[in-house]
Amino acid sequence: MSEFHQEVTPLNRVVKEPSLTGGYIEYEDFDCSCDVLSSLLYTLFQQNWHQVGVGHIVQGGVLELEFPAAPKICILYDGYLTVVTESWHLHLCIEANLGGPHCKTPLELRKQRQVSRAAFYRRFNAEGIPRSWGIDFWNGASENLMTIFLPNPYVEGENLLPEGKPNLAKLELYEELRDIYVLGKKPIPFHTNPLKHPYISVCTSTRCLPSRKWQPIFDSLKAAVEKAGLDIEVRTSGCLEVCKLGPVVFYSEDKTWYTRVSPEVAENIVNEHLVQGKKIIEHYYPPVSKT
């Protein structure tokens, strides 16, 4: 695993795009490597979900979603960050998407899907006064992927505050994150990538029958991980892209898939693979040739 750097190197790239209504939008680009994006997105979605919105803006349409509560899931799998709330979910590709155990995603598509540009923005009105703050992401084809809306001092709930009476304290999150991620004036507040804490997961989806029997596998993994005293999260997940030979289990640290996992095999996976580093070849997926 590559070393985690707490210092973000500033790109010093500022782009101003005039708007047809007289104002302009100012973008300040920042490093969009996986560790940097993971740290920022974890801070936003897991720790400040109550302050931010997420959506998409194009001429003629705006989608803006708020978090009704802390996300139920915030996980990195095969390059995609997945965030699941009670009522909606999102995916954002922040690392190469290999395409599951068979690495099916062609190189060109991997590049196209992954965030290739990220920038903090401020929208200025015709008088040159900033009126909204956020973060934009683009993929490898320069298409806008997603916008994160940061707290706006001119807005309270659905209401615009009276002119001349903004609540400037609401800019605190923007200033803090800009200092870390754009200007590199403060370190990232994590010592490791917060989205790469190791986990072992069992698929609960139905296509890889008999994955409906996931609960005994989950229980066995959990008991074995606890017994071994490992700092590894045991979790369930949706489809793990095998879709046969279930129950299917995935270990995030070295991207290993296992199929036909029984409770006994689950225990062996923990004791032999996670503890001793020896993979269980008989259950490894894709199958390993014996010749």
Ligand code: FES
């Ligand atoms: S449905 Fe379980 S791996 Fe796809």
